[in-house]
Amino acid sequence: MINWTEATPINSLVGGILIGVAVSILILFNGKVAGISGILGGVIKLKAEDIGWRLLFLLGLLVSPVIYSIFFALPKVNFESGHWTVLTAGLLVGLGTRYGSGCTSGHGICGISRLSIRSLVATMTFMLAGVVTVFITHHLI
Amino acid sequence: MIYIISLFSGLVFGLGLIISGMTNPAKVIGFLDVTGFWDPSLGFVMLGAISVAYFSSKIAKKRKLTYTGLPILLPKANMIDSRLIIGSAIFGTGWGLAGYCPGPGITSILTGKIEPILFVIAMVSGMVIYEVLESLKARY
Numbered sequence: 001m002i003n004w005t006e007a008t009p010i011n012s013l014v015g016g017i018l019i020g021v022a023v024s025i026l027i028l029f030n031g032k033v034a035g036i037s038g039i040l041g042g043v044i045k046l047k048a049e050d051i052g053w054r055l056l057f058l059l060g061l062l063v064s065p066v067i068y069s070i071f072f073a074l075p076k077v078n079f080e081s082g083h084w085t086v087l088t089a090g091l092l093v094g095l096g097t098r099y100g101s102g103c104t105s106g107h108g109i110c111g112i113s114r115l116s117i118r119s120l121v122a123t124m125t126f127m128l129a130g131v132v133t134v135f136i137t138h139h140l141i
Numbered sequence: 142m143i144y145i146i147s148l149f150s151g152l153v154f155g156l157g158l159i160i161s162g163m164t165n166p167a168k169v170i171g172f173l174d175v176t177g178f179w180d181p182s183l184g185f186v187m188l189g190a191i192s193v194a195y196f197s198s199k200i201a202k203k204r205k206l207t208y209t210g211l212p213i214l215l216p217k218a219n220m221i222d223s224r225l226i227i228g229s230a231i232f233g234t235g236w237g238l239a240g241y242c243p244g245p246g247i248t249s250i251l252t253g254k255i256e257p258i259l260f261v262i263a264m265v266s267g268m269v270i271y272e273v274l275e276s277l278k279a280r281y
Contacts, residue, residue, distance in 0.1 A: 015161020060151020094267020
């Protein structure tokens, strides 16, 4: 059943368009793909000549809620998971995105918009894994 | 110039994540909960983002240089191997566990909650472990 009381189709579409604009700016002006895990992974490699633009992109992400909150109240956030679950999740996300060369942004948005079959397969794989995980944690346990 | 563009792109990306509701892990889990009370919002985010990025990707594929004269670096890899599948499956499991992927995790660090900070520390640790394992593999 679709949860239309929690769904935010208009806001999500507008936010998605903004993400598409951000991705477009980075590729058409800097020549870089806006995959967040790839950008962060590149910082961890500590290559001095390639680190500046990555840090500034991440800084942009970091300050975005601060700037948003000057004009509007930040949307409410609900956490369903405990601290140990969040830590385990972070570890899996860090390892998995590096092995799989991308996350929701790199494969899911940038890759699919380039019509990359590799990215489409990656996206279907992580979505399926996410669906199975939520089924286990919400309906079995 | 490259730095100002990067900062601006990151800022717009982050605002997009906040407006779309994706910094709320419950909404992401709601999307993945297809057998429960399904929240389709994440699908609308993907739709909006891909429809815009489709056009810039098309332009980027045709051009060799950016409007600012820099080389356009598009990924060339097209192989579908076990690394891609296993890595993506591990990522998806972590994504489903907490409802955070890398973008929303980083974007939420300064919102005064402890969860995104824990998530990003663990995610960076996972990435460091990956680099260590890869450098060991290259050595032996």
